[in-house]
Amino acid sequence: MTKQLMRGSHAIAEAATRAGCRFYAGYPITPQNELPEYMSVRFAQLEDATFVQAESELAAINMVMGASMAGVRAMTSSSSPGISLKQEGISYMAGMELPAVIVNIMRGGPGLGNIAPSQQDYLQATKGGGHGGYRTIVLAPCSGQELVTLTIKAFDLADAYRSPVILLGDGLMGQMMEPVIFPDPIDPAALPKKDWTLDGARGRDSRLIASLHLDPTEMEQFNWKLARKYAAICERETEHESYLLDDAVVAVVAFGTAARIAKGAVNRVRKAGLKAGLFRPITLWPFPGKELRDLTRTIKSLLVFEMNFGQMVEDVKLSVGEQARVHFHGRPGGIIPTPHDIGAAITKLIHRYGL
Amino acid sequence: MGITKTIFSGFGGQGVLMMGYVLATSGMHEDKHVTFLPSYGAEVRGGTANCTITVSDEPIASPVASFPDFAVLMNTPSVMRFEGGVKSGGAVFLNSDLVELRPKRRDIQVVAIPVNNIAERLGNARSANMVMIGAFVQKTGLVSLKSVIKSVKSIFETKGTKVHKINTLALKEGAAFVKGLSGS
Amino acid sequence: MAKQVFTRPKALKDNIFHYCPGCGHSIIHRLLAEVIDELGIRDKTVGVPPAGCAVLAYNYIDVDMGEAPHGRAIAVATGIKRTRPDLIVFTYQGDGDIAAIGTAETIHAANRGERLSAIFVNNGVYGMTGGQMAPTTLLGQTTTTSPGGRLPLRDGFPLDLSQMLAVADGSVYIERTAVTSPKNIIKTKRAIKKAFQVQMDDLGFALVEILSQCPINWKLSPVDACKWVEEEVVKSYPLGVIKDTTQAQNRMDRMKRGKRAKT
Numbered sequence: 001m002t003k004q005l006m007r008g009s010h011a012i013a014e015a016a017t018r019a020g021c022r023f024y025a026g027y028p029i030t031p032q033n034e035l036p037e038y039m040s041v042r043f044a045q046l047e048d049a050t051f052v053q054a055e056s057e058l059a060a061i062n063m064v065m066g067a068s069m070a071g072v073r074a075m076t077s078s079s080s081p082g083i084s085l086k087q088e089g090i091s092y093m094a095g096m097e098l099p100a101v102i103v104n105i106m107r108g109g110p111g112l113g114n115i116a117p118s119q120q121d122y123l124q125a126t127k128g129g130g131h132g133g134y135r136t137i138v139l140a141p142c143s144g145q146e147l148v149t150l151t152i153k154a155f156d157l158a159d160a161y162r163s164p165v166i167l168l169g170d171g172l173m174g175q176m177m178e179p180v181i182f183p184d185p186i187d188p189a190a191l192p193k194k195d196w197t198l199d200g201a202r203g204r205d206s207r208l209i210a211s212l213h214l215d216p217t218e219m220e221q222f223n224w225k226l227a228r229k230y231a232a233i234c235e236r237e238t239e240h241e242s243y244l245l246d247d248a249v250v251a252v253v254a255f256g257t258a259a260r261i262a263k264g265a266v267n268r269v270r271k272a273g274l275k276a277g278l279f280r281p282i283t284l285w286p287f288p289g290k291e292l293r294d295l296t297r298t299i300k301s302l303l304v305f306e307m308n309f310g311q312m313v314e315d316v317k318l319s320v321g322e323q324a325r326v327h328f329h330g331r332p333g334g335i336i337p338t339p340h341d342i343g344a345a346i347t348k349l350i351h352r353y354g355l
Numbered sequence: 356m357g358i359t360k361t362i363f364s365g366f367g368g369q370g371v372l373m374m375g376y377v378l379a380t381s382g383m384h385e386d387k388h389v390t391f392l393p394s395y396g397a398e399v400r401g402g403t404a405n406c407t408i409t410v411s412d413e414p415i416a417s418p419v420a421s422f423p424d425f426a427v428l429m430n431t432p433s434v435m436r437f438e439g440g441v442k443s444g445g446a447v448f449l450n451s452d453l454v455e456l457r458p459k460r461r462d463i464q465v466v467a468i469p470v471n472n473i474a475e476r477l478g479n480a481r482s483a484n485m486v487m488i489g490a491f492v493q494k495t496g497l498v499s500l501k502s503v504i505k506s507v508k509s510i511f512e513t514k515g516t517k518v519h520k521i522n523t524l525a526l527k528e529g530a531a532f533v534k535g536l537s538g539s
Numbered sequence: 540m541a542k543q544v545f546t547r548p549k550a551l552k553d554n555i556f557h558y559c560p561g562c563g564h565s566i567i568h569r570l571l572a573e574v575i576d577e578l579g580i581r582d583k584t585v586g587v588p589p590a591g592c593a594v595l596a597y598n599y600i601d602v603d604m605g606e607a608p609h610g611r612a613i614a615v616a617t618g619i620k621r622t623r624p625d626l627i628v629f630t631y632q633g634d635g636d637i638a639a640i641g642t643a644e645t646i647h648a649a650n651r652g653e654r655l656s657a658i659f660v661n662n663g664v665y666g667m668t669g670g671q672m673a674p675t676t677l678l679g680q681t682t683t684t685s686p687g688g689r690l691p692l693r694d695g696f697p698l699d700l701s702q703m704l705a706v707a708d709g710s711v712y713i714e715r716t717a718v719t720s721p722k723n724i725i726k727t728k729r730a731i732k733k734a735f736q737v738q739m740d741d742l743g744f745a746l747v748e749i750l751s752q753c754p755i756n757w758k759l760s761p762v763d764a765c766k767w768v769e770e771e772v773v774k775s776y777p778l779g780v781i782k783d784t785t786q787a788q789n790r791m792d793r794m795k796r797g798k799r800a801k802t
Contacts, residue, residue, distance in 0.1 A: 003383055005376075005379055005380050005383050005389070022622070023618065030395075031395055050621040052617065054614070056644075058614070058643075059611070059617075059643065059644050062611035062614035062618065063614050063615070063617050063618035063621070065605075065607070065611075065614075066587075066605065066617060066618020066619040066620075066621075066622070067618035067619065068618070069618070070623045074622075088608050089611070092607075092608050115395070172392065175392070176392045176418055177376070177391035178389065178390050178391070179389060198603040198604070198605050198626075200582050200585065200626055201581065201601070202583065203582070206602050206603050207604075208605075208606075209605045209606065210606035211606060212606060260417055260418065260419075261417045265417070266416070267416050336419050337419070338417075338420065339419065339421050340422065343421075
């Protein structure tokens with residue numbers, strides 16, 4: 001495969017198609033409109049794929065729910081305010097154990113906010129987002145190529161755990177162009193058969209997919225089942241990147257776009273002889289807490305950098321406890337910080353504590 | 356070469372994003388690491404557009420520029436906004452037909468090119484951005500003019516040979532103008 | 540030898556209905572099961588029940604069923620049907636579900652001509668939650684949230700969703716029936732069957748609005764509840780075919796052309 005210079009949202013759409021996604025429903029919202037636009041054109045080329053421009057975010061997520069019931073790999077995408085509307089459907093899908101991929105190209109908030117890159121939806125994404133105490137796997141890409149690999153991985157994880165999976169990016173990830181290489185497409189027919197879909201009760205008893213459990217004992221048993229599933233995901237599926245941490249005295253902890261900029265900052269301060277590194281969670285839920293705790297054996301100062309006013313920093317503190325000092329640097333307005341800004345924050349920290 | 360960051364800025368319709376796209380595509384064709392980071396949405400619809408292009412021999416950490424090495428500024432508001440951020444020792448490329456303002460800084464190089472005039476003389480005012488990108492790569496050597504001509508041809512493949520001829524001519528004229536500057 | 544003249548349809552599970560005495564849901568469930576049997580489509584039918592009293596429809600109707608959030612049945616059904624056009628997909632929705640919280644989904648599904656059969660059970664109240672005012676509640680009708688009777692300038696007017704849906708070009712067949720008498724029940728069954736047939740013929744969106752009785756929340760006896768439907772409810776919601784363009788060949792052709800243009 002040759003390299004293609006591609007916009008992030010297009011890369012997600014193409015990767016989804018190659019992952020065997022055959023149903024997409026969505027509603028226009030900036031800054032992710034290029035994704036449904038690409039999907040509409042791409043799916044028109046395929047005999048077995050359906051694109052629907054839904055009348056609302058609610059309708060879109062519920063169409064995805066139906067498609068998932070019918071057994072196909074299904075996806076929707078939106079940006080922060082639209083994702084709030086989709087939370088109802090995401091909760092139901094968690095309750096019905098239905099796989100789906102939901103892309104959130106985050107923008108500034110709360111409310112209508114702005115369309116600039118932001119990471120204000122970390123808590124919403126990683127703590128469930130809707131009602132009912134469920135979790136969704138959350139993947140946070142930080143480059144064009146990772147948009148491709150993590151989109152494909154999102155579909156695999158969704159099917160493996162019968163769970164909604166969120167791909168969490170922002171306007172910068174969605175709009176930026178980088179060269180990407182795509183793997184060969186997967187034939188949807190070659191994917192493992194699902195034995196729970198609604199396809200007409202031919203030669204078998206009729207099936208039910210529902211999240212209603214009127215009997216409290218049944219409800220409790222189901223929720224324990226979900227808890228065991230979530231524990232298994234936490235055990236097996238954490239992923240992170242370590243960058244220049246071996247001799248570091250400060251580790252910046254950042255995800256997605258913020259991590260990308262932080263890497264630039266690490267490179268800058270390294271040139272000045274300061275020993276900084278980067279710990280980048282790739283799965284935000286499950287959070288790579290154990291790996292971060294291991295890091296505190298050698299690094300006692302962490303600088304959490306987020307494009308919000310402090311959300312992941314809570315997970316970082318929970319993970320490391322008293323083992324390290326946790327500092328925070330945030331830009332919550334949609335202003336894209338520069339490597340210089342973060343470099344200054346790292347430098348200040350090193351001087352302040354004489355590291 | 357290391358990592359080089361360039362900001363392109365101007366009115367919507369001046370082909371600012373296209374210049375960035377051409378540079379990024381050419382860099383990719385030369386097997387360099389590239390990122391193309393556009394401004395988007397309301398900002399673009401408000402009339403101004405800009406993008407940041409990184410071209411690098413090594414993997415690109417941040418696609419965001421703290422202080423760009425180069426700025427290609429197609430109108431006066433762009434000069435006001437971006438001149439101050441250019442790295443010391445860097446260069447700004449001005450569309451001297453539209454920008455009367457000249458940067459006050461002494462630590463950056465200023466390359467003024469009458470791109471509108473050149474494009475009009477070639478018979479297609481809309482190719483002013485091609486004149487500029489030709490001049491830009493001639494001066495900076497970020498990518499070769501040859502790769503740029505190749506990328507532009509592939510980007511405008513569906514537009515036919517006439518457009519290709521105009522673009523190629525505009526790119527070459529831009530490069531020739533800069534060569535003339537350094538010769539004098 | 541004794542001849543069996545009445546039996547449980549195959550598509551109806553052998554479970555005792557949880558519905559209140561005199562409720563219309565049990566009759567409608569049975570009619571649905573009879574239609575599914577008669578069309579021979581039990582093994583390719585998927586149903587989407589609503590939130591509300593009929594949320595447990597899957598305990599009775601013996602086909603694959605997928606639950607939807609309140610009001611979203613048609614959107615869920617759209618996802619199923621678009622993915623598997625070979626399946627026969629129906630929704631079963633109450634008035635609060637389809638005509639209040641799910642109005643947008645319903646109108647747009649009808650407008651897109653989704654090949655779906657919607658069973659809209661209109662009893663003028665939110666039954667499951669205890670008899671609150673619905674969009675379809677009659678003027679002057681007292682509910683737990685319209686004390687002293689529904690007042691138009693306080694509570695709005697009764698909403699005729701079926702008429703609204705008839706305006707959409709994608710809807711093909713819409714009929715309003717009742718289940719108050721044997722005659723009405725037979726008409727209802729015929730309408731349900733036609734709504735399924737429209738889908739099987741790939742024509743567009745079909746909906747049957749069934750005026751049903753809710754004696755408990757109306758605080759009437761089952762017999763008086765039927766009488767109330769026949770004497771009062773039909774004044775706001777007259778029975779009969781509201782739209783039927785199944786014979787309009789040119790309209791069908793237009794839709795098919797659009798379909799080809801997509802691929």
